[in-house]
Amino acid sequence: MKPETLTTQERIMLELRELYLGYGYRPYKVGKFEEYDLYMRNKKFLASEQVLTFSDTNGKLKALKPDVTLSIVKNAKDDGRTQKLCYTETVYRVPRNAYGFREIMQTGLECIGRVDDYAAGEVLMLAARSLGRISERYVLDVSDVGVLSGVLAEEPIGDAECVKLLSLVGEKNLHGLAVACAELGVSERTAKRLSELVLACGPLKGTLSRVESLDLPETSREALAGLRRMSDMLLSYGIENVNLDFSVVNDMDYYNGLVFRGFVEGIPSGILAGGRYDNLLLRMGKHSEAIGFAVYLDQLERLTAAKPAYETEALVIYDDATNPLEIVRATETLRARGVSFRVQREEEPCPRCREIVRLTKEINV
Amino acid sequence: MKRMINVALPKGRLGEKAYALFARAGYDCPELLEENRKLTFENEAAGVRYFWVKPSDVAIYVERGAADIGVAGKDILLEYAPDVYELLDLSIGKCRMCVAGPRDFADPHTGILRVATKFPAIARRHYAVQSREIDMIRLNGSIELAPILGLSDVIVDIVETGKTLAENGLSILEEIDPISARLIANKANYKFKGEEIEILRQSLEQAVRA
Numbered sequence: 001m002k003p004e005t006l007t008t009q010e011r012i013m014l015e016l017r018e019l020y021l022g023y024g025y026r027p028y029k030v031g032k033f034e035e036y037d038l039y040m041r042n043k044k045f046l047a048s049e050q051v052l053t054f055s056d057t058n059g060k061l062k063a064l065k066p067d068v069t070l071s072i073v074k075n076a077k078d079d080g081r082t083q084k085l086c087y088t089e090t091v092y093r094v095p096r097n098a099y100g101f102r103e104i105m106q107t108g109l110e111c112i113g114r115v116d117d118y119a120a121g122e123v124l125m126l127a128a129r130s131l132g133r134i135s136e137r138y139v140l141d142v143s144d145v146g147v148l149s150g151v152l153a154e155e156p157i158g159d160a161e162c163v164k165l166l167s168l169v170g171e172k173n174l175h176g177l178a179v180a181c182a183e184l185g186v187s188e189r190t191a192k193r194l195s196e197l198v199l200a201c202g203p204l205k206g207t208l209s210r211v212e213s214l215d216l217p218e219t220s221r222e223a224l225a226g227l228r229r230m231s232d233m234l235l236s237y238g239i240e241n242v243n244l245d246f247s248v249v250n251d252m253d254y255y256n257g258l259v260f261r262g263f264v265e266g267i268p269s270g271i272l273a274g275g276r277y278d279n280l281l282l283r284m285g286k287h288s289e290a291i292g293f294a295v296y297l298d299q300l301e302r303l304t305a306a307k308p309a310y311e312t313e314a315l316v317i318y319d320d321a322t323n324p325l326e327i328v329r330a331t332e333t334l335r336a337r338g339v340s341f342r343v344q345r346e347e348e349p350c351p352r353c354r355e356i357v358r359l360t361k362e363i364n365v
Numbered sequence: 366m367k368r369m370i371n372v373a374l375p376k377g378r379l380g381e382k383a384y385a386l387f388a389r390a391g392y393d394c395p396e397l398l399e400e401n402r403k404l405t406f407e408n409e410a411a412g413v414r415y416f417w418v419k420p421s422d423v424a425i426y427v428e429r430g431a432a433d434i435g436v437a438g439k440d441i442l443l444e445y446a447p448d449v450y451e452l453l454d455l456s457i458g459k460c461r462m463c464v465a466g467p468r469d470f471a472d473p474h475t476g477i478l479r480v481a482t483k484f485p486a487i488a489r490r491h492y493a494v495q496s497r498e499i500d501m502i503r504l505n506g507s508i509e510l511a512p513i514l515g516l517s518d519v520i521v522d523i524v525e526t527g528k529t530l531a532e533n534g535l536s537i538l539e540e541i542d543p544i545s546a547r548l549i550a551n552k553a554n555y556k557f558k559g560e561e562i563e564i565l566r567q568s569l570e571q572a573v574r575a
Contacts, residue, residue, distance in 0.1 A: 096448055097428065139556040175454040201559075243556070247450070263553040268430020269448065270553065 009105065009300045013088055015133045016107050016295060020086035023126060025109045028085040030071040036061040038070055045070060045254045045280060047273075048093045052101050064092040069277070069292060072110050078286040082113030088297075102298070108274070110292035115276065117226075120258055121233035123291045127260060127272055128239045130295050135303065137265035140272070141245040142204060142230065144258050146223030147216070148246060151193045154217055155186050162252075165194065170249040172198050189215075197246040204231045207244040223257070230258065254280040258291065267299050311351035314341040318359040330357050368558050370413050370565060373427060373435035375420035379458040379546055383436040384415070386455060389575070390568035412561060424449065424549065433554040434562060439544045440523050444484045450555055452566050453548040456573050462487060464539040465530050466512050466519035472497075481511035482521040491521065491541050509533050 006014070021027070039051045045067070052064040065071060068089045076083060086109040092101050109126065111119050124142065131138035148169060152162050161184050168177045174195050181191035193216060200211045208231055212224055227244065234242055250259045255275045262272030274293020281288050314334050318327055327343060334341045334357070342351065346360050372387070374380040384397060394408040397415055406415045418426055421441055426432040428447040436455065440462055462484070472478060474497075481502040482488045492499045502517050511517040513533055520535075523544055530536055548569060550562055 097425075097445065137557065141556070171449070171451040173451040176451065263556045265553075265557045268428070268551055268553050 008303055009297050012134055012300055013105070013107055013297055016130050017086065017088060019126065019129060019133065020109050023084075023122065025084045025086035025111075028072060028087050028110075030065065030068060030075075030087065030089060032065060032090070033062045034065050034071055036063040038074060039063055039066060042070055042254075042280070042283070044251050046093070048096065050094045050101070052092045065089065066091055066093040068106065068108065068294065069110060069280075073112065073277075073281060073284060073286070073290065076112045076281075076286065076288065076290075078281075078288050080113065080288070082111065082115075082119070085110050085112070105297040106294045107297055108292060108294035110290060112281070112290040112292075113288050115278075115289035115291050117229050117233070120226075120276065120291055121230055121237075123274070123293065124230055124242075124258065124260065125234060125237045125239055127262060127274055127293050128234065128237075128242060130293075131241075131262045131264060131272060134271065134295075134300065135264040135266070138241055138262060139264075140242045140260055140262045141248050142227065142242055142258065142260045143244065143246050143248040144223040144227050145250065145252055145255055145275075146226070146257055147211075147220045148194075148197065148249065149252060150217045150220030150223060151190055151197070153219065155184075155190050157184055157186065166249045166252075169194060169198055170247050172201075172247050174198055201245045201247070202243060203240075204242045204244045205235065211244065226257065250275050252279070254283070260293070262293075262295075264303070267302050269299070271296055271299050310353050312342040312353050313339045314355045314357055315350065315353040316341055316343040316357045316359060317346050318343065319346045319361070321361055322359045326359055330359060368412065368561055369407070369409070370434060370558060370561050371432045372413055372415045373418050373423045373432035374415055375423050375436055375438070375546075376417045377420060379420065379438065380417060380436065382457045383455060383546055386457065386569055386572045387413070387415075390565070390572040392565065392568070413565075421445075427549050427551050430551045430554055432551070433558055434548060434550045434565070436546050437549050439542065439547055440484060440487070442547060442549070443542060444486045446486070447549070448552065450550040450552055451547050452550055452562075453570055453573070455546040455548060455569070458544070458546040460523045460525040460544045461537075462521070462541040462544055463524045463537045464491070464519050464521055464541065465509075465524065465535050466538050468534060468536045470512075470519065470538060472518070478519065479517040480519055480521055481508055481517035483508060484521055487541065488521040509535060 036053050039046060043049045051066050053061055056062045068087055068091060072085060088107040091104050091106055094101055111123055128140045131140055165180060168180055177194055196214055200207055208227055248259050248261045255277050256279050257276035259275035261270045264271055272293055272295045276291045278289045281290055316330055331341055331343060374383055392411045392413045394406045394415055397406040404416060423435040423437040424441050424445050424447040427435040427449050438458055477498050477500045479500045479502060480488050481504050483504060485501050485503050488501060508520045508522045509529055511520055524530060524537060527537060555562055
């Protein structure tokens with residue numbers, strides 16, 4: 001197959017599928033529609049709360065899937081066995097600050113069952129390698145929500161206040177954090193720890209060593225130890241371009257432990273997002289552990305592949321006087337040479353092409 | 366090779382003040398203030414490329430990555446909630462987002478409160494927290510006129526000195542948030558130009574403190 005046969009999106013989709021299958025992730029297909037109730041109950045898990053709904057023939061309110069993970073988790077068996085699944089699906093949602101629903105192609109994988117260090121490290125490695133397949137210039141930001149939640153747990157503040165502080169950490173908003181901590185009566189020690197964690201951002205291994213030397217509570221240290229084990233594994237896989245960045249904050253109602261987000265140069269927003277989401281399973285009454293990520297393929301259109309010099313390699317031109325059999329002979333010759341061609345009438349506008357085969361009364365060029 | 370940082374500045378007085386800070390921080394580009402038809406301005410040695418955009422568009426340019434960083438009022442950030450990093454409070458363009466109304470106004474909580482504003486998201490959030498049902502009246506300017514003519518009960522708007530309010534028999538009823546200009550950055554571009562942006566942020570921080 002010629003490289004130009006596939007769009008960047010299609011090529012990456014196939015490469016990622018090959019990557020996931022190579023590590024034993026089983027392809028999984030979910031239906032296009034899902035009961036709306038599933039999303040109502042887990043609104044905050046969704047990237048956007050708006051869901052495209054319709055009434056099914058039995059009157060039940062259905063939705064065009066805005067997310068794949070919820071459907072996979074809903075159907076996951078809770079029998080202690082580990083399932084490794086990968087998917088490529090179309091989802092329907094309103095991107096942030098956009099004005100309407102969009103059809104978004106996403107691919108990803110989920111590991112549900114027992115998620116030990118190896119399984120988590122494997123998923124993290126696959127996230128990094130997914131980004132690597134898209135572009136050499138990538139960054140995978142990694143964090144563990146346990147580090148920040150450990151710090152916040154020492155303060156007598158409610159969930160809403162925690163969400164506010166985490167959102168400021170997510171913005172790397174040091175000035176806002178200082179004001180909010182003062183307003184909420186958060187201790188100076190916690191305020192200092194939070195700003196130190198915001199500032200601690202950089203290559204995973206080195207930054208982790210710096211963070212380990214900070215004054216942090218025991219629960220945060222446990223999370224850091226987990227990140228250290230991930231760092232060692234990624235090093236063994238020979239993976240670089242992984243940063244520690246505590247501004248990766250996902251909703252703690254659903255996520256616990258490792259969270260990560262991937263970027264490639266040239267695409268202005270995150271292209272990969274994932275993490276450990278045991279809490280989501282718990283909310284669904286399941287006791288398995290889970291980790292996974294999604295890659296948003298729609299954004300790959302922004303990575304402009306080199307524009308082909310020609311719309312078609314050869315242009316076969318004919319008119320009323322040309323015998324169709326003559327056209328067949330000419331095109332079969334081109335096909336045998338492996339040349340792509342387009343056949344059109346003489347009066348039609350001429351696309352960019354490398355050679356012209358003229359079957360009109362004039363002499364061939 | 367030094368990577369250029371694309372900077373979106375808000376047209377107008379706030380942008381000029383912001384540029385003065387950038388210049389003091391070592392990122393000057395004198396032609397920026399000249400009368401000309403150029404749209405982008407570069408100081409290659411300092412590694413910056415500036416462009417002027419409408420103040421309310423700065424966040425869009427940055428969120429969508431056309432600018433790596435930009436200067437936007439906190440009012441715009443609160444209203445549009447763009448997915449960007451907010452790296453520094455530039456402490457310029459200081460004002461307050463307020464609820465204002467007739468001096469003697471007291472919300473009777475008996476009916477729907479009519480609120481005129483240029484900032485519907487901020488107003489909606491403010492009253493949603495109080496579970497107060499409101500009739501949002503979206504205006505584009507001369508907000509103070511609304512309560513005077515009985516178009517609304519109150520307004521949600523930015524107040525700098527309060528002089529315009531006072532001259533029209535209005536006063537501040539509630540303060541919602543302090544506002545000032547902020548340095549914002551595109552999250553993805555920050556991953557690839559992080560070093561340059563961080564050096565610029567630190568220089569700007571020193572210029573702000575000075």
